[in-house]
Amino acid sequence: MMSKYDIFFHKISLIISLAFLWVMLSGHYTPLLLSLGLLSVLIVAIISSRMNLIIFDQPILQLYFIKFIPYGFWLIFQIIKSNIDVCKLILNPKLPISPRLVTVRSSQLSNFAKVIYANSITLTPGTISIDLDGSDIEVHSLSKIGAEGLKAGDMDRKITSAEANPYV
Numbered sequence: 001m002m003s004k005y006d007i008f009f010h011k012i013s014l015i016i017s018l019a020f021l022w023v024m025l026s027g028h029y030t031p032l033l034l035s036l037g038l039l040s041v042l043i044v045a046i047i048s049s050r051m052n053l054i055i056f057d058q059p060i061l062q063l064y065f066i067k068f069i070p071y072g073f074w075l076i077f078q079i080i081k082s083n084i085d086v087c088k089l090i091l092n093p094k095l096p097i098s099p100r101l102v103t104v105r106s107s108q109l110s111n112f113a114k115v116i117y118a119n120s121i122t123l124t125p126g127t128i129s130i131d132l133d134g135s136d137i138e139v140h141s142l143s144k145i146g147a148e149g150l151k152a153g154d155m156d157r158k159i160t161s162a163e164a165n166p167y168v
């Protein structure tokens with residue numbers, strides 16, 4: 001059970017995160033637009049709180065995201081590598097694609113980490129997450145090699161290890 005302090009900190013973290021996201025996405029820094037953005041963030045936070053849409057077991061602004069920074073660098077490398085592989089497939093005159101649907105099992109415990117896994121699959125060219133149902137992710141792969149790469153489980157293991165890292 002979370003204390004009132006933890007719930008308060010969680011709500012404040014949500015407000016700060018939403019405000020930061022709003023500022024980054026809007027790109028407008030005039031006093032009027034900043035105040036309207038803050039007002040909209042507060043309204044969203046209040047409505048979400050009243051509707052019990054805020055999940056308190058999921059981190060928002062806490063140091064949890066720091067665990068995923070090394071994974072982010074690894075993912076960038078995988079995106080570049082996948083871009084090259086997809087370019088080779090498309091530029092090949094024989095167009096050796098073999099599209100397929102595969103179901104990949106995620107070993108993550110939190111919904112946050114499962115969503116990161118599904119979104120990471122979509123970010124890598126040649127694969128798209130279609131459905132996330134419990135621990136199963138249905139994926140469309142452009143090639144057999146891409147499907148086999150997912151089945152090997154490197155991405156899954158890296159996210160699970162970041163999720164379980166006790167040192168941060």
